[in-house]
Amino acid sequence: MKFLNSILIVFTLIFLTFTSCKKDEEQAKPGNVTIEFDHVWGSTEGEFSLNSELTHPMLGEKMTFTTFKYYVSNVRLKAKDGSYYTMPESYFIVDADVSGSNKAVIPNVPAGEYTDVELMFGVDSTRCSSGAQTGALDPAKGLFWSWNSGYIMVKAEGKAPTAADGSFAFHLGGFKGVNKVQTTKSYNFGSTALVVDGDREAEIHMVANPARLWHGAEKLAVKSVNTMPNALAKSMSTNFYDAVRFDHIHN
Amino acid sequence: MMKRIIFLLFFTMIWSYSCQNDQDELDFGLTYPDYFPAPHYQFGKNTLTKEGFELGRSLFFDPILSLDSTISCASCHAQGHAFADHNVALSKGIYDLAGTRNSPSMFNLAWQPIFMWDGGINHIEVMPLAPITNPVEMGQDMNTAIQKLNNNPSYSNRFRKVFGEKPIESQQLFYALAQYMSMLVSADSKYDKYRQGKVELTLDEGDGLQIFRAKCASCHKEPLFTDYSLRNNGLEILNDDLGYGRITLDTTDNHKFKVPSLRNVALTYPYMHDGRFRTLDQVLDHYSNGLVYHTNIDPLLVQNNIIGIPLNNDEKQKLKAFLNTLSDYTFISNPLYSE
Ligand code: HEC
Ligand code: HEC
Numbered sequence: 001m002k003f004l005n006s007i008l009i010v011f012t013l014i015f016l017t018f019t020s021c022k023k024d025e026e027q028a029k030p031g032n033v034t035i036e037f038d039h040v041w042g043s044t045e046g047e048f049s050l051n052s053e054l055t056h057p058m059l060g061e062k063m064t065f066t067t068f069k070y071y072v073s074n075v076r077l078k079a080k081d082g083s084y085y086t087m088p089e090s091y092f093i094v095d096a097d098v099s100g101s102n103k104a105v106i107p108n109v110p111a112g113e114y115t116d117v118e119l120m121f122g123v124d125s126t127r128c129s130s131g132a133q134t135g136a137l138d139p140a141k142g143l144f145w146s147w148n149s150g151y152i153m154v155k156a157e158g159k160a161p162t163a164a165d166g167s168f169a170f171h172l173g174g175f176k177g178v179n180k181v182q183t184t185k186s187y188n189f190g191s192t193a194l195v196v197d198g199d200r201e202a203e204i205h206m207v208a209n210p211a212r213l214w215h216g217a218e219k220l221a222v223k224s225v226n227t228m229p230n231a232l233a234k235s236m237s238t239n240f241y242d243a244v245r246f247d248h249i250h251n
Numbered sequence: 252m253m254k255r256i257i258f259l260l261f262f263t264m265i266w267s268y269s270c271q272n273d274q275d276e277l278d279f280g281l282t283y284p285d286y287f288p289a290p291h292y293q294f295g296k297n298t299l300t301k302e303g304f305e306l307g308r309s310l311f312f313d314p315i316l317s318l319d320s321t322i323s324c325a326s327c328h329a330q331g332h333a334f335a336d337h338n339v340a341l342s343k344g345i346y347d348l349a350g351t352r353n354s355p356s357m358f359n360l361a362w363q364p365i366f367m368w369d370g371g372i373n374h375i376e377v378m379p380l381a382p383i384t385n386p387v388e389m390g391q392d393m394n395t396a397i398q399k400l401n402n403n404p405s406y407s408n409r410f411r412k413v414f415g416e417k418p419i420e421s422q423q424l425f426y427a428l429a430q431y432m433s434m435l436v437s438a439d440s441k442y443d444k445y446r447q448g449k450v451e452l453t454l455d456e457g458d459g460l461q462i463f464r465a466k467c468a469s470c471h472k473e474p475l476f477t478d479y480s481l482r483n484n485g486l487e488i489l490n491d492d493l494g495y496g497r498i499t500l501d502t503t504d505n506h507k508f509k510v511p512s513l514r515n516v517a518l519t520y521p522y523m524h525d526g527r528f529r530t531l532d533q534v535l536d537h538y539s540n541g542l543v544y545h546t547n548i549d550p551l552l553v554q555n556n557i558i559g560i561p562l563n564n565d566e567k568q569k570l571k572a573f574l575n576t577l578s579d580y581t582f583i584s585n586p587l588y589s590e
Contacts (some may be wrong), residue, residue: 045440125269128373129299129373129374130295130374131295131374131375131376131377131425131429132374132377132421132422132425132426132429133295133377134420134421135423137420138420138422139380139393139421139425140394140397140420140421142393144377144380146372146377146381146384146385147367147371147372147376148371148372148379148497148498149371149372149373149374150373154421162252227499229500230500
């Protein structure tokens with residue numbers, strides 16, 4: 001018994017020395033990284049906001065958004081050495097109606113230099129099919145279909161005088177098969193790396209353009225409602241995602 | 252010495268206490284016969300407890316989840332009818348509004364991989380979202396439902412006891428209801444007692460079982476009496492309900508519906524997704540000579556270019572005798588499941 005005890009003490013001591021050694025080496029502290037999504041309208045990148053009348057450059061139709069939101073998830077940062085920092089539980093709703101929601105904050109990113117950000121637009125199929133979720137994935141957020149399980153990954157609603165009943169509603173989702181709406185994108189920061197070090201600011205600025213949803217889509221006079229997983233949901237969301245671009249970083 | 256005794260005493264206490272807990276957990280769990288497959292729902296992060304189950308049971312019987320607090324889950328899913336509706340074709344929700352499909356029975360849901368007649372719901376935990384928010388069922392916004400629960404001192408206490416110190420969230424509501432629903436096990440019918448070697452079937456029932464195995468069991472698979480697949484069984488098209496096709500948008504899935512379990516079938520009339528048949532005789536007549544050809548009709552129902560399952564009157568009587576052995580009177584009167 002005595003012998004066992006002393007072995008235990010020795011091991012504990014060794015363990016403690018090792019762990020404390022490691023702490024001394026890491027001087028730089030982990031910090032937060034913010035991914036900011038700025039919304040612009042059309043190829044001129046004009047101002048986009050809810051409840052104000054916009055004209056779609058391609059459709060030529062007037063539209064006033066009352067809702068514009070989408071999911072961003074599974075954020076990973078690529079470090080200079082090629083390794084990744086993966087944010088646990090990273091699910092965000094970017095909602096034009098909720099100020100600050102366009103900033104996805106990734107807390108506790110290990111200090112270091114990062115060259116790329118990888119993220120998913122939409123929600124992964126696992127979380128679409130593993131039962132009741134919380135946080136941004138809480139079905140009470142109104143973005144989970146009750147009749148056909150899965151998340152509405154992009155929701156755009158509003159008024160349009162040319163549409164059949166004067167309004168439009170696009171709920172784009174679907175996580176299986178050819179029409180799945182979630183997609184992973186990666187953006188390189190170019191020559192300057194994103195530096196994470198404690199309280200130092202680290203921001204990634206992205207630009208998203210909701211007009212792109214109708215890039216090649218039919219006029220609202222023809223099609224103003226789509227609220228199920230299908231080919232149109234796939235093409236509209238793909239056009240929107242593909243046009244999201246990296247703008248700059250703020251160190 | 253004294254110290255040692257106290258120490259030992261302390262240890263025995265902890266040990267016996269933890270044993271006690273284990274015992275409770277053992278006593279309270281999903282139990283089922285050995286000829287059942289492993290359940291599909293494994294609870295995951297939703298730890299099954301007696302208190303969680305009881306909370307789910309209270310919620311199931313409480314109209315608080317509906318907009319005007321008049322309709323509970325039990326309004327359309329009654330234990331005496333194996334949790335189907337009270338023998339009506341289409342259930343009524345708030346303001347007497349009617350839906351378009353028959354309320355299915357509810358049991359052995361822990362084995363069920365998909366829900367609804369069209370299989371549109373993929374998980375037992377998110378199942379209640381549909382009835383709670385459906386405008387013709389309970390018609391309530393989820394946020395309002397959660398707020399009503401948080402404002403209710405008894406519920407907020409009970410939720411805290413089960414899920415810890417936080418305000419009630421939808422996940423907790425879904426977890427509690429999933430605990431209750433998945434504990435609804437029906438496995439004590441005469442058929443089960445026969446499988447367990449406790450009783451004999453009558454001659455007719457035994458013949459009926461053989462006919463069933465030959466002609467029905469490929470879809471209504473034992474021991475759960477469904478294989479949970481989506482198929483077209485040749486019902487005449489009476490409305491624009493596309494069934495599974497609505498979910499997949501694939502026309503080859505149009506008018507396919509989930510194969511329902513036939514356990515407790517004598518108690519759950521009327522039958523089919525729209526409740527069109529009132530009696531088992533009508534169902535059997537449908538299979539023997541009422542099938543209507545559909546491009547998506549299940550190939551099992553077309554033999555040698557003839558659609559339907561040949562059944563003479565004698566076979567129908569025997570099948571019916573067998574189907575009656577699937578009624579589980581222990582289940583429909585089990586106080587554990589009652590309000
Ligand atoms: C107004 C009547 C009504 C109410 C109230 C109601 N249901 Fe239902 N339930 C139905 C109908 C009708 C269906 C079939 C719907 C379909 O297939 O589209 C159904 C289907 C289900 C199913 C799927 C069964 C299967 O085999 O696929 C479950 C589980 C269920 N309900 C649970 C609940 C719970 C839990 C509640 C309360 C939160 C509830 N129901 C409230 C009518 C109701
Ligand atoms: C090819 C697969 C298949 C075979 C074989 C089959 N069924 Fe069915 N059965 C179904 C499907 C699918 C439904 C649901 C159809 C619907 O509602 O649209 C169903 C529904 C039923 C129902 C209604 C249950 C309820 O709760 O509403 C009964 C009863 C039934 N079948 C009995 C039988 C009997 C008895 C046989 C053998 C003579 C049989 N079935 C053979 C697929 C099958």
